[in-house]
Amino acid sequence: MNELLRWLDTLLDATMPHLVAAPILVPMLTAALMLLLGENRRRTKAALTVVSGLIGLLVALALLRWVNAVDTGTGAGSIGVYLPGNWRAPFGIVLVADRLSTLMVALTGVVAFAVSIYSTSRWDRAGVHFHPLLQLQLMGLNGAFLTGDLFNLFVFFEVMLAASYGLLLHGSGRLRVQAGLHYIAINLAASSMFLIGAALLYGVTGTLNMADLGIRIARLDAADRGLVHAAAAILATAFFAKAGAWPLNFWLVPAYSAAVSPVSAVFALLTKLGIYTVLRLWTVLFAPDTGESAQFGQEILLAVGLSTLFVSALGITGTQRLSHLAGYSVLISAGTLMTAIGLGQPAIWAGALYYLLSSTLAASAFFLLIDMIERWRNAGASIAPHENAGNAPFLSEDLTAIDNVNLDDEQQALYGRAIPAGIAFLGLAFVMCTLLLAGLPPFSGFVGKFGMLSALLDAPHIPPAHWSFLALLLLSGFLTLLALSRAGIRHFWTQPMSSMPALRAMEVLPVAALLAASVALTIEAGPVMQHASATAQGLFTPKAYRDAVLGARQVPNPVRREVGP
């Protein structure tokens, strides 16, 4: 362990600040390399994926170590700023690795690594170019998390979306193409709104650098403020559509449940990107020190978050299909996070960031788990029952269980049997996902929710918004528990066990790793919560962010060529 940390320090000493660009460059180069390989070189591609995933994880860890180090004046312990074109901000594009960005990059690294390993068991053969697309998706996500420039954010959003269109259509089939069409149309419309908002902000303030935008918005005339607010509202609409905020989220559940399961597991990150963008832009553009614009739109953010939470909590009880359940749990997590952000207090943000980690890991693990459960339950036909959208698998048409379900092949009641390892794994993993998603003890979902709730109630006078959030948070947790328990009972207990699930190590290990990451998050809740609190404080007072971005200087030209011989 100490060896690893020392090695990370050497890496940081040697490469900072260039290492900040690595989470974007590594997946891009890997994708480019993979495109050169033919479709039949699957093993090479899988090996490349694993190598790239490992490098990505190490880089993310190193960056986390960098931002959390004790500030000794050597650069470590501060915000990592990289000027890709060697033009200083706000004139050039800037990459910023602060606590929030590195946290998101690390989360992306963990989820993407697990997913890419899972996909090598069979899903990467369902179509062409799965691994390159996944790498490009990763590049877009990391880029969007790291960039400090609004238009660059748009470009990385488009990289991420272009890859996600390809991934959603992976495996083809009518349902996927149909969901893909809706998904692309929605996202193209949202991207147009993003462009309008970004252009309007540039038109009023004359800059696209996020840190600079915050400073200029604070100094704006009252006459121009309306335009900036309009731009922010238009931008927010675009991000709400991507984050899955009600009423802009009707595309999400069909799209996520139509995609092949490793893809849905990565897509759990995409809504978090929407949340991240809202948090980042809201805190930088409308920080408490921006005068009249301070925390502009807070009521709207709260209202949208609460209604998302309410509608998706109702939604999760209204479905029997596992993939729909997972889709709604992603929405519940989005609604929770949006409300927590909208409350605008660093203590609540800290709990919310912890919850974000936990819920993303759980949702990704759940999507992968569903794939195994459904394949087992549908006797290997993993796609067939999905073609009849709206029907729960292996139920009769009126959603009643089939007769004699609690008997085995010899018409013996199922009591006191030894549980084979495969089923035990699926069952335990399902229970754990349920606990994580519903936020019950002892796992990290509970710690995150508890963090938010204790911060909510930690005030002499508790406003009504806090009470409604508290009520909805508990209600959504209860309804999640209800819906997932019902699904669990249907899938694990009320069915004759016709066959043992055939699981491969490549499938079991990633799910186990994601769940182990949640357990680690629970055990190491102290340090993680500390990081989250420091992140939230940094977001609440963005002065350090602004100073770091605008204070970064160009590297002088190392070689001064002499003119003439």
Add this chain to the structure above:
Amino acid sequence: MEIVLALGIGVLTGSGVYLLLRPRTFQVIMGLTLISYGVNLFIFSMGRLRIDSEPVLVPGIAATLANTADPMPQALVLTAIVIGFAMTALFLVVMIALRGLAGTDHVDGNQDTEQGSVPRRKGVSE
């Protein structure tokens, strides 16, 4: 000039939104295209509308925005056009694929939803 441009952007975007809400995939793609035209013009107009301003720096003329056109929105709009074009092409492919798979050009891949009837829950699989 401002009025003409504003009207142009408004008409393009308005028609685009109308077409986007229509039930046929071809109308949707035309709507998205019109919206992206409107958006591109809008980005361009954010560099302010001026006649006879230099597009590049010229010796002898002070290099301020009072004398030259703002190059930034032009760079942005170029990026936006390229990305929008690529995405439209991709959408076209998906649209044709859905037409082939569903046998109809309705956005839901199902003719029955058009008359406001409740979509069939199942039985659409061939």
